[in-house]
Amino acid sequence: MGRFWSLLFLSVPVLGTLCYLAGMLTRSGPLALWFPENVNSMANEVDQLHDLILALIGIVFVATGLVLFWFTWKYDASVNDQPVRFVHGSHKLEFWWTAIPAVILIGLAIYQLKVWSDVKIRRPMLAGLDGQMDTADDQPMPPQFEVVARQFEWRFRYAGEDQLLDTVDDILGDVNELHVPVGEIQVGSLKAADVLHSFFIPALRLKSDIVPGSQQIVWFRADKPGSYEIVCAELCGWGHYKMKGRLVVETKDEYQLYLQSLRAKQYQRDFSQPSVAQVYERDSGETGGSGPLGTNLSLAGGAQ
Amino acid sequence: MSNSTRSVWGWLTTYVFARDHKIIGLQFLFSTMLWFLVGGMLAMAIRWQLAWPWQNMPIVGPMLFSGEGGQISPEFYTSLVTQHATVMIFFVIIPILTAAFGNYLIPLMIGAEDMAFPTLNMMSYWMMWPAFLLIGFSFFVPPYGAGAGWTSYPPLSVLVESSPGSGLAQTLWLGGVACVGVASMMGSVNYLTTIIQMRAPGMTFLRMPMTVWGLFITAILQAFALPVLTAGAVMQLTDRLLGTGFYLPELASANNSPAVSGGGQPLLWQHLFWFYSHPAVYIMILPAMGMVSDIIATFSRKPLFGYKPMVLATCTIAGLGFVVWGHHMYTSGMSPVLGITFAAATVAIAIPSAVKVFNWLGTMWGGKIQFSSPMLFAIGFVSMFIIGGLSGILMASTPVDVVIHDTYYIVAHFHYVLVGAATMGIFAGTYFWFPKMFGRQMSEFWGKAHFALTFIFINGTFFPMHLLGAGNMPRRYADPYHFELFADMLPLNRFITICALATMASQAIFMLNFLGSIFFGKRVGRNPWNSNTLEWSAPSPPGHGNYDFQPIVHRGPYEYGNPNHPRDFHPQTEPGPEDLTSPLQEVSHES
Ligand code: HEM
Ligand SMILES: [Cu+2]
Ligand SMILES: [Cu+2]
Numbered sequence: 001m002g003r004f005w006s007l008l009f010l011s012v013p014v015l016g017t018l019c020y021l022a023g024m025l026t027r028s029g030p031l032a033l034w035f036p037e038n039v040n041s042m043a044n045e046v047d048q049l050h051d052l053i054l055a056l057i058g059i060v061f062v063a064t065g066l067v068l069f070w071f072t073w074k075y076d077a078s079v080n081d082q083p084v085r086f087v088h089g090s091h092k093l094e095f096w097w098t099a100i101p102a103v104i105l106i107g108l109a110i111y112q113l114k115v116w117s118d119v120k121i122r123r124p125m126l127a128g129l130d131g132q133m134d135t136a137d138d139q140p141m142p143p144q145f146e147v148v149a150r151q152f153e154w155r156f157r158y159a160g161e162d163q164l165l166d167t168v169d170d171i172l173g174d175v176n177e178l179h180v181p182v183g184e185i186q187v188g189s190l191k192a193a194d195v196l197h198s199f200f201i202p203a204l205r206l207k208s209d210i211v212p213g214s215q216q217i218v219w220f221r222a223d224k225p226g227s228y229e230i231v232c233a234e235l236c237g238w239g240h241y242k243m244k245g246r247l248v249v250e251t252k253d254e255y256q257l258y259l260q261s262l263r264a265k266q267y268q269r270d271f272s273q274p275s276v277a278q279v280y281e282r283d284s285g286e287t288g289g290s291g292p293l294g295t296n297l298s299l300a301g302g303a304q
Numbered sequence: 305m306s307n308s309t310r311s312v313w314g315w316l317t318t319y320v321f322a323r324d325h326k327i328i329g330l331q332f333l334f335s336t337m338l339w340f341l342v343g344g345m346l347a348m349a350i351r352w353q354l355a356w357p358w359q360n361m362p363i364v365g366p367m368l369f370s371g372e373g374g375q376i377s378p379e380f381y382t383s384l385v386t387q388h389a390t391v392m393i394f395f396v397i398i399p400i401l402t403a404a405f406g407n408y409l410i411p412l413m414i415g416a417e418d419m420a421f422p423t424l425n426m427m428s429y430w431m432m433w434p435a436f437l438l439i440g441f442s443f444f445v446p447p448y449g450a451g452a453g454w455t456s457y458p459p460l461s462v463l464v465e466s467s468p469g470s471g472l473a474q475t476l477w478l479g480g481v482a483c484v485g486v487a488s489m490m491g492s493v494n495y496l497t498t499i500i501q502m503r504a505p506g507m508t509f510l511r512m513p514m515t516v517w518g519l520f521i522t523a524i525l526q527a528f529a530l531p532v533l534t535a536g537a538v539m540q541l542t543d544r545l546l547g548t549g550f551y552l553p554e555l556a557s558a559n560n561s562p563a564v565s566g567g568g569q570p571l572l573w574q575h576l577f578w579f580y581s582h583p584a585v586y587i588m589i590l591p592a593m594g595m596v597s598d599i600i601a602t603f604s605r606k607p608l609f610g611y612k613p614m615v616l617a618t619c620t621i622a623g624l625g626f627v628v629w630g631h632h633m634y635t636s637g638m639s640p641v642l643g644i645t646f647a648a649a650t651v652a653i654a655i656p657s658a659v660k661v662f663n664w665l666g667t668m669w670g671g672k673i674q675f676s677s678p679m680l681f682a683i684g685f686v687s688m689f690i691i692g693g694l695s696g697i698l699m700a701s702t703p704v705d706v707v708i709h710d711t712y713y714i715v716a717h718f719h720y721v722l723v724g725a726a727t728m729g730i731f732a733g734t735y736f737w738f739p740k741m742f743g744r745q746m747s748e749f750w751g752k753a754h755f756a757l758t759f760i761f762i763n764g765t766f767f768p769m770h771l772l773g774a775g776n777m778p779r780r781y782a783d784p785y786h787f788e789l790f791a792d793m794l795p796l797n798r799f800i801t802i803c804a805l806a807t808m809a810s811q812a813i814f815m816l817n818f819l820g821s822i823f824f825g826k827r828v829g830r831n832p833w834n835s836n837t838l839e840w841s842a843p844s845p846p847g848h849g850n851y852d853f854q855p856i857v858h859r860g861p862y863e864y865g866n867p868n869h870p871r872d873f874h875p876q877t878e879p880g881p882e883d884l885t886s887p888l889q890e891v892s893h894e895s
Contacts, residue, residue, distance in 0.1 A: 001752075005675050005683075008759065012687050016767060023771040032792050033771040035707065043703075050704045057694035064690050067665055072683065077605070077672035084865030084872065085670030089610035089663075097662045098613075098655060105651040108701065113644065115703040120640035151466070151559060194558035195460040196570060198635065198710065202776040202789060207706050211570050211637045212459060213553020229789050233710040233778050235453045237460060237467035237558075238379035241781040 002076030006069055013065030020058070039224040039249065040204035042185070045115040047205070053108065119205070124185050124219050143189035143217065145178065149197035149210050152239035154178070154230060158259055165189060171262045176245040181255040182225045190216040198234035201247055209234050222249040321430070323422035324848055328429050329408030330741065332399050335432065337818075339395040344808050346388035353381055355794075355801035357783045379468040381782035383449030386469065390439060390454050390477065394484045397726050398584065399432065401591040402526065403491055405733055406519045408741065410495055412839035412846060413516050415504025415855035415877075420497040424490050431487035439480035442473040450477035453780060455577060458551035458570050459558060462543045466558035478541045485534030492526035495519060504838070506857030510615070511876070513837045513861040514608065517615055518594025521622045525583040525590075528626070533580035536573060543568075574636055578629035586625045588722060589689075590618060592729025593660060596682045598861070599732050600664055602835045603679035604671030605872050607862040610663040617656035617663075624653040634705050643702045650700035657693045661686060671865070672872075676833070677751030681732035684759050688724025692717055695770065710780075713773020719766045731758070731814070738818075739832045743844040744825030750817040757810035764803035768796055834873045837861045841877045 026033040038047055074080065128137030146165050148155040156173030159165050173179070180186045190199050192210040200207040204220045222228075230245030250258070322328055352361050353376045360374040376384070407425065411418055419425045442449055451469015452461035460466050461474055499520045503512075512520070542548040549556075551573045552566025601608040608614065630638060630646030664686050673679065695717040699705045708714065731754075739745045777790050784790040831840040838861075842851050855877050863874035874880075 002673070002675055005680060008756065009683065009687055012691075012763065015763075016691070019767055019771065023774055032775045032789055033796065034774050036776065036789060046703045046707060049701060050698070050707070053698050053701055053704060057697055061690060061694055064661060064665070065687070068668075068683070068687060068690075071665060071668040072673060072675075075604070075668060075671050075673050077674050080672055082670070083867060084604075084606050084672055086607065086865050086867055087609070087670070088607045088862070089613065089666070093662075093666065094610050094613045094659070098659055101658045102652075102655050105654055105697070106648070108697075109648045109651045112647070112701050112703060116640065116644065116647075119703055119706065120643070194556075195463065195466050196457055200710075200776075200778070202707070205707050207635050207709060209636045211553075212556060213566070213570070214637060216637055229787055231776070231778055231787065231789070235382065235457070235460065235780045238377075238382055238447075238451065238469070240382070241378065241778075241783050242786075244787055 002072070002078050006073040006076070009072055010065070010069035013062045013069075016065070017058070017062060036202045037224075038203065038205055039222050039226070039228065040206065040220045041223045042219065042221050043119050043205040046119065049112055049115050056104065056108075123217060124187060141185065141187045141219070143187045145173070145180070145186070146189045146191065147178070147199055147210070148191050148193055149199065149232070149236075149243075150193035151195065151237050152232070152243045154199075154243070154245040158262070160259075160263075171259055172266050173262060176230075177248065178230065178245065179248045179250060179255055179258045180222055181252045182249050183221065183223055184252075185219060185221045187217060187219045190218060195236050196234045197232050197236045197243070200231040200233035201228060202231065203228040204247075207233055222247070225249050225251065321426055323418075323426050325407045325411050325419045325422070325425060326741075326846065326850075328425050329404050329406075331429055332404035332407060332432075333741075335436070336396050336400040336404055339391050339436075340400075343388055343391035343396055344811065346384055346391065348805060348808055349376065350381070350384050350388060351801040351804045352376070353384075353782060355798040357785065376782070377447065378782045379447040379451060380449075382451040382453070382467070382780065383447050383469050383473070385780050386451055386453050386477070387439075387443065387449040390450075390481075392722070393454060393584070393588070394481060395432075395436070395439075397588045397722060397730070398484075398488065400730055401726070402488065402495070402519065402522055402587065403428070405515075405591060405595065405730075405737075406491070406495055406523075409515055409737065409839065410498055410519055411502070412740070412842060412850055413513055413837055414499060414502065414507050415838050415851065415857065416498060416502035417849045417851070419494050420501055421494050425494050428487045428490035428494065431483055431490065435480040435483035435487065438476045438483065442476035442480070445471070445473040445476065447473070450474040455581075456481075456540065456573075457577075458540065458543070458573050459553075459556050461573075462540060462551055463556060463558040463561060464544065465561035475541065475544055478537050478544070482534050482537045482541070485530045485537065488526050489530050489534070492523040492530070495523040496527060499523075504855045504857055507838070507876075508857075510612070511857055511860045513594070514597035514611075514614060514618075515591070515594040515837075517618055518591040518597075521618050522587050522590045525587050525622055525625065529580040529583040529587075532576055533584075536576035536580070539576075540573065571633075571636060571638060574633055574638075575629070578632045579626075582629040582632065583622075583625045585718070585721070586621055588726050589729075590621065592685065592726045592733070593618070595733040595736070596685045596729050597664065597667075598835075598837060599678045599682040599736050600667050600686075601862050601864060602736075602833055603674045603676055603682070604668050605674070605864045606667060606671035607864055608663070609666030609669070610659075611860065611862060613659055614663050617659045620656040621653060624649055624656075628653055631700060631705070634702050635709050640702075647700055647702045651697060654693060654697050654700065657689075657696075661690055661693070675752075676735075677746070677748055677755060678732045678736035678833075680752060680755040680759075681728045681735065684755065685725050685728040685732060687759075688720050688728060688762070691767075692720030692725055695720065707776065708773050710778055711773045712769045712777045712779060715779050716766050716769035716773055719769070723762055724766065728758075731755075734818070736833070737839075738821065738825075739828045740839055740842075740844050740846070742822050742825065743827060744821055745828050745832060746817050746821040746825055750813055754810060754813045754817065757813070758807060761803045761807035761810060765800055765807055768800055772796065831875070834871075836863060836873050836875050838876050841875055 023033045124141045125138040126141050127133050128139050144159050146157040154176050156178050158171040160169030160171050190210045192212040198209045206220055208216045208218050228247045232243035447468040450473040451467050464470055539550045543550055549566035550568045551570050552568050555563040556566045557563040628649045631650045634643050735751050777784050830844055857876045865872050
């Protein structure tokens with residue numbers, strides 16, 4: 001029976017590796033059992049980091065699995081006629097098998113810092129008054145769009161001509177549909193109207209929980225036109241699974257046309273729609289008084 | 305008192321309000337096993353929905369939720385995932401390891417008559433009952449259980465209007481969790497005192513078996529982490545019931561409810577919760593690691609490789625375990641700069657975990673391995689812990705975790721450590737100590753059959769989840785398939801569900817073997833496995849007071865296969881030369 005058990009344990013690294021290889025093969029195929037294609041050129045390194053760590057742990061997975069198999073095969077009491085190796089341990093081995101993983105792991109922790117700071121810490125900057133980048137008066141890039149997550153949909157608002165949110169020329173977007181121009185750095189501001197949500201766009205390698213009462217900032221540069229799904233990744237109630245949105249990446253011209261059409265729609269908007277009004281009412285309360293648009297909407301909501 | 309009232313009283317104090325650690329241990333064992341069944345059924349319902357979404361569940365569906373016409377509604381689905389995790393974590397893995405095995409084994413393995421505080425011990429069991437009742441009752445409150453996840457993140461868990469599962473069921477849930485917290489605190493104080501104060505003569509700290517070390521360090525974790533969770537849960541209760549607003553921001557409102565002035569912070573809960581719940585994941589693994597270490601040494605007929613490094617690794621894991629909680633919050637909105645510290649601590653915690661794996665392999669190296677049922681489960685533990693530990697490293701990396709956080713990758717990871725490792729450890733321990741508990745042995749044949757099926761189907765269930773996670777399928781989704789991204793994942797989910805059903809079915813073998821062997825198992829003596837640790841020198845089962853002699857400890861617990869000794873084991877209680885010469889005596893230069 002010992003043979004059977006050793007082979008059973010051997011099947012883990014073998015089938016495990018095959019399973020992973022099969023998954024990787026779906027990378028570009030119709031089946032999606034791997035990271036979807038990444039279109040965010042500011043997060044390319046995330047995939048590389050993932051592949052690097054996966055390779056490292058893959059090697060350890062296979063190596064330890066083989067050792068486990070080999071020991072159960074070789075030292076099976078029913079076939080091993082050698083006397084038991086009566087040892088209590090080995091200082092040398094303990095040292096090496098602590099030190100080597102330690103060096104690799106701590107190296108990894110340091111190596112990943114740059115990627116982390118690119119995707120989450122170093123917000124894109126704009127040149128300040130001196131017109132030069134990388135000087136002391138650089139300004140953080142203001143958000144071009146705002147996301148308001150609520151049960152169970154995504155609402156969007158664009159900064160408009162003045163490039164600033166919470167001003168008169170803000171443009172209300174379509175529900176569950178966000179448009180961005182291709183190849184340009186985009187900064188977004190995330191807010192939640194009720195409970196926690198998480199703004200997750202797999203194709204951008206972007207995920208950020210949205211906490212009611214505070215604001216999150218995200219950034220990316222989508223380099224490939226197309227339509228990508230927005231997923232809610234934080235349990236937000238019974239309809240969590242329905243919270244699907246769409247990111248449309250399009251050329252600058254298409255994007256401008258889209259904004260114009262939104263603006264046109266905005267002036268014909270039926271203000272008695274309660275849900276829109278409520279979002280903005282709550283919103284203006286949170287930010288401590290927003291532009292006239294917000295005020296108008298909340299009045300409309302109140303009158304209704 | 306009349307004779308009959310006295311005998312009823314006697315029966316009550318012996319078996320119901322028992323103060324004997326062994327009876328309390330068995331009470332915990334039976335209660336947790338029943339809950340295991342409940343938790344397993346909930347898992348099957350979850351898997352049903354993911355494989356055959358919105359379809360009537362055959363047979364059990366109409367019986368269980370006739371209200372929905374035998375179909376799982378989305379709000380019931382969120383209750384299912386919440387209740388499954390709650391039951392498995394708070395009612396099964398934690399109490400079975402710390403309280404069932406902890407109670408039964410600690411006094412026996414250190415040579416004590418009983419726990420230091422028998423009454424406190426009894427109360428810690430009976431504190432579980434309010435929790436059982438509260439959470440049990442919440443199954444009958446629409447939508448049939450709390451729905452904010454086992455993590456219970458506010459505002460969803462606090463704003464009653466935010467979801468059907470955030471109503472009364474959530475209040476009951478919080479009350480239940482607070483009771484579990486109190487019960488575990490009472491238990492942990494007891495284990496700590498007993499281990500520190502009541503060791504038999506000669507049982508120095510460095511002669512304690514790894515099981516006791518695991519339970520000891522776990523008790524420290526519980527004593528320090530549980531107050532935080534319990535207080536946090538009470539604060540959430542007062543937020544709900546008294547409007548204290550610890551976790552609610554200004555103007556919190558959901559589903560058009562009137563806005564309340566909160567003035568609190570939703571993230572505060574996440575910090576408090578994970579400050580407990582990360583140590584809790586080690587509460588769920590360290591005792592199992594200890595038991596597995598003892599079992600691997602016993603059945604390799606060889607000393608545990610690197611006893612002192614193992615002890616040190618256990619302590620390091622526990623110490624670091626207190627400073628890694630933020631790895632659950634990389635994307636939570638917590639400062640990303642803080643994420644760096646947590647990432648560093650998290651990769652560091654993988655080091656002692658790796659050391660443990662290497663030492664288990666080292667123990668088997670050059671041994672004479674006996675493939676008994678406990679040993680098979682112990683090797684299964686090692687095999688699956690490797691997978692769970694390695695996936696942990698991938699998630700520890702902050703930028704990578706941003707992508708896979710809250711996807712099935714996480715689900716794969718924690719099921720490998722909790723089902724693959726902790727549960728396998730529990731089975732190993734059950735097969736191993738069953739003869740001590742009942743004086744009879746479980747069937748080895750059925751034990752091995754149980755192992756083979758469980759091992760195969762658990763891997764079949766949880767390994768493919770890594771791929772779902774790589775495809776970014778979110779967790780806690782009642783129906784992911786309407787997304788283009790996840791539409792193709794249905795066949796793989798069906799495969800997983802079939803494996804899960806088979807895993808569940810295989811447990812029938814265990815149940816029958818367990819219950820049958822209590823009455824019909826082969827009778828065994830004190831030491832059926834030729835093991836060294838102290839409990840094997842007591843009668844099987846031990847009577848009240850445990851030992852029929854004063855145990856005196858002469859050596860460490862792992863003297864197997866000594867060529868200078870006539871037998872291949874050398875029990876801790878056996879008089880004789882303190883330390884027979886051995887080629888690599890770590891013990892000699894320590895004193
Ligand atoms: C090598 C050691 C380990 C490392 C590096 C590690 C790392 C992590 C990380 C980074 C997460 C958060 C992932 C996320 O939510 O995005 C996580 C989640 C989790 N881990 Fe581990 N882990 C390790 C071992 C364990 C062990 C031994 C257990 C339990 C016995 C465990 C149980 C869990 C659970 C239950 C969760 C998910 C909780 C939830 O979100 O519901 N882990 N682990
Ligand atoms: Cu959601
Ligand atoms: Cu953790």
